[in-house]
Amino acid sequence: MKLESVITSDQIQNETHSSSKKNQSMILACIGxxxxxxxxxxxxxxxxxxxxxxxxxxxxxxxxxxxxxxxxxxxxxxxxxxxxxxxxxxxxxxGLISLMARCLENEKSEKMKRIVLALTFIGIGxxxxxxxxxxxxxxxxxxxxxxxxxxxxxxxxxxxxxxxxxxxxxxxxxxxxxxxxxxxxxxxxxxxxxxxxxxxxxxxxxxxxxxxxxxxxxxxxxxxxxxxxxxxxxxxxxxxxxxxxxxxxxxxxxxxxxxxxxxxxxxxxxxxxxxxxxxxxxxxxxxxxxxxxxxxxxxxxxxxxxxxxxxxxxxxxxxxxxxxxxxxxxxxDFIPRLKIKHTSSDxxxxxxxxxxxxxxxxxxxxxxxxxxxxxRLSHAYGLSVVGTMLITSILLFLIIKKNIFINTYKRYLAFAIITVFIMIDLLFLGSSLIKFFEGGWVTIVISVLIYAIIDTWISGRKMIDNISKLKAFKIKDYLKKNVHSEKRLVPGTAVFFNRSSNIIPTSFDTYIQNNPYSHEKIIFLTVHVTYQPRTIPSKNMTIEEIHDNIWSVVVHYGYKQTPDIQKALKWFCENVHEIDLQNIQFYFSQQIFLVGKHPFKRKVQRTLFQYLSKISLRSTDFFKIPHSHLIELGAYTKI
Incomplete structure (x- = not known):
């Protein structure tokens, strides 16, 4: 039985007609x-x-x-x-991320979203x-x-x-x-x-x-x-x-x-x-x-x-x-940012x-x-293999459950077949768990640690976003009160990085309150990574002029892409409004977290989040912002 309705209109590039030599080299590379x-x-x-x-x-x-x-x-x-x-x-x-993305397509239930994410994180572990x-x-x-x-x-x-x-x-x-x-x-x-x-x-x-x-x-x-x-x-x-x-x-x-x-x-x-x-x-x-x-x-x-x-x-x-x-x-943003080196230009x-x-x-x-x-090691190995396979089968079941088959007969037949796969995976899992104390514990410990790190990071980021939303003003409301203040305009463009496109970043508030001047042009820049593997940033930029010479820009990237801020600004300059790319000042807010008094379990989780935040690569380094054009503002946040 074919999954004809699963395949989107975007065909896999490597299935196009190509020369025999190219196919042979692709097969050779594939085997390797x-x-x-x-x-x-x-x-x-x-x-x-x-x-x-x-x-x-x-x-x-x-x-x-x-x-x-x-x-x-x-x-x-x-x-x-x-x-x-x-x-x-x-x-x-x-891969698991792709299955997760397919499960979350048009998903409105928050409970189901949490289940899919939890399964994905376990599978990653x-x-x-x-x-x-x-x-x-x-x-x-x-x-x-x-x-x-x-x-x-x-x-x-x-x-x-x-x-x-x-x-x-x-x-x-x-x-x-x-x-x-x-x-x-x-x-x-x-x-x-x-x-x-x-x-x-x-x-x-x-x-x-x-x-x-x-x-x-x-x-x-x-x-x-x-x-x-x-x-x-x-x-x-x-x-x-x-x-x-x-x-x-x-x-x-x-x-x-x-x-x-x-x-x-x-x-x-x-x-x-x-x-x-x-x-x-x-x-x-x-x-x-x-x-x-x-x-x-x-x-x-x-x-x-x-x-x-x-x-x-x-x-x-x-x-x-x-x-x-x-x-x-x-x-x-499932885990802290780490230093990434690209080892091939091709x-x-x-x-x-x-x-x-x-x-x-x-x-x-x-x-x-x-x-x-x-x-001895095979006892641990089997559990890690079957664990990933089981998560794949469950996510596959959830995707089919949504709306893949129009024909009712095919739909129920698909359910039956995937259920058999899940039962086979559970059989393998049960057999592998028998040797838990002889090596299987290694896989479980690793998976639990990975899940704990991901869950702590995501929960912590949501907590920080909620704290920021409570304290911050909406961009348009803030500008109505502050943009007409008497300030000396200086040539150039100020770019303020913002996690949320509708609220004022802390760096901008500090900038307005402490500077006697303001740049002629201001951009609030938000980088949004989607569940799609790739996007074309120039065709996936949300641009709104919220005031004279003040823009809110959201650049969308796929999770397999590397954000290129300079390229995005160049496209903005060529297609929206001319700015001097050599005269740009970037402003970042660097948050430092302080853990308050909490019950033991919550304190442990927030202390872990504090540690993960410390080892996380700074946004300025992650986005490769030139230091000569950078102003970074620190702020303490109690969690």
Whole structure:
């Protein structure tokens, strides 16, 4: 069933007709960026599934678990994401923020808005938790091949893993724009290596192909229901990184992602899992590190090398994803403003956030030190993966609930299918929670902390806005009383930044009360970031002349854009009213918050908000206002 009514008139750019060479390079880049995470899952998914369920590696169990892994790839990735999630985009963009925006379209219920935002923030917490664990488990799983080559090297797994992670994070400031073309070749080589290892085993015992029949998965569930329930905690690891398919939709478009998945990635993954299962049928004792048992002994060093490179690429992709989603949250004022560095002049989405980078580095290294091996860490990893998937399914349900299908039959059929997805996600979630005290707590702690930061920041900003509205005058009322005061006019333009376009900013009141002069032209400038990924500021400027030579200007940006104040003023000068761009004075109000006496819970939250405000980048630095044209006025506010 198609979601024809979901797709807007804005078609994804990458689906337009293009040359064969361009399509090939796009597919190569797509494989390098999108599929690194799910491509490293064979390192640990099958062995973790057996480890969690505690069952012997006999024929039924091997066929059953392998069948469940393969059908998880088919149902969750191939069907759920490609045919249900990805068509619901936001002007070609995917990801949690896009789903949130679609849920909030024309939504009038404040209660529903709060629910959608809360779900999104929880999902962001799970996604960032995933990003902290992915580098640790991927790199450790790859390096653990050293112990298969020589047991004496087992003690070097943790130090080598830590060294690779430290190198990975310290090089982030260089940027990741090379991911697409250069890394794509390595990931293609990795998938071909996976397929080759699998085929080499399958030809020894083709009976393993019976696992393609889902009946074997059902037999396993019916015979060992409790064991199967526990095994789902490992099976979920086979679909890690499926969120990347949706998150990177805007970078590549659905066509290259589909071609990459169905013609390269999926077949190679299935062949490798079937190869691992074949080897277990031949010798169940190989279960401990089944992936590297596929590799001929003399090829293990090469396999460790290529697996490590693939793991680094997978880690790089998720780290870049975290930088992107944090930047989007900053633009939407969900979290404090942080220093953002653009690492590529060609790709505006390539960003580096130093504070986030080093936080991830410290936490990744701590995770490696605490868990010591990939088996233990997999308990935490599964929970972060299924948490993000569950939030995606719930938001998808809410979107469909609104008005996607006109036909009643299709509407109820869609509800039924999405409900099944949610039930499957809940099954995976329940299985992952069983191991809460053995590692799952890490994901929960990270998600709760992220949610607390976002909720505290948003609540605090609303509180400050309410305080400002109570104290401030409406612009037009204020100007009637003060604009005709006898003041000496000086050449030039004064620009006052304002969070709300209808009230007087504190900086302007201070300016009027303390200066004997006034600029010839005055602009009240408000920057408004929408839930759309992109806008054209020159076509999305709300301009009102509220008095002679006094304007209220609201510039609208999308959450994926970087506000350019100078460019907006230049457009104003060329199309609305001429101003001297070299003779502009910018005025900002810098608020300093003081926490008053409150009950313990409220005091903790407001103290956290006070701290977040201190570390937040100043508006003047965020908007890159030249210091030579800047006057910043401080004000204390009691909260």
């Amino acid at each position: 960026v999108v599929f690194g995470d799910i491509g490293t899952s064979p390192l640990y998914a099958l062995k973790t599934s057996f480890s969690l369920c505690g069952l012997d590696a006999n024929a039924l169990n091997i066929l059953g678990i392998t069948s469940l892994i393969i059908w998880s790839l088919l149902l969750i990735v191939s069907y759920k994401y490609f045919f249900w999630v990805m068509p619901i985009h936001n002007k070609g963009e995917g 799970f996604f960032i938790g995933d990003g902290m664990i992915t580098p640790a488990i991927s790199v450790m799983s790859a390096v653990e091949g050293l112990s298969v080559y020589s047991p004496s090297l087992a003690n070097y797994v943790v130090p080598v893993s830590l060294s690779i992670l430290i190198l990975l994070f310290t090089l982030q400031h260089k940027g990741s724009f090379v991911l697409g073309s250069v890394f794509g070749y390595f990931i293609v080589l990795w998938f071909l290596w996976l397929a080759g290892l699998g085929v080499a085993q399958i030809i020894k015992d083709p009976s393993i192909l019976k696992a393609l029949n889902p009946i074997w998965g059902l037999r396993f569930i019916l015979k060992y229901p409790s064991g199967a329930f526990l095994a789902f905690g490992g099976i979920i690891l086979a679909v890690t990184g499926c969120e990347a398919l949706y998150a990177d939709l805007g970078h590549f478009g659905i066509k290259p992602i589909k071609i990459s998945w169905f013609f390269i990635v999926l077949p190679c993954l299935m062949l490798n899992y079937l190869g691992q299962a074949t080897l277990l049928l031949i010798n169940p004792d190989y279960l401990n590190n089944i992936f590297y048992q596929l590799v001929p002994f003399e090829w293990i060093p090469f396999s460790v090398l290529i697996a490590t490179i693939a793991s680094v690429i997978a880690s790089q992709s998720i780290i870049s994803g975290i930088f992107s989603i944090v930047r989007h949250c900053i633009m939407l 790709y505006i989405g390539q960003v580096y956030i130093p504070s986030i980078n080093y936080t991830l580095l410290i936490l990744c290294c701590l995770i490696v030190q605490i868990f010591q091996n990939s088996d």
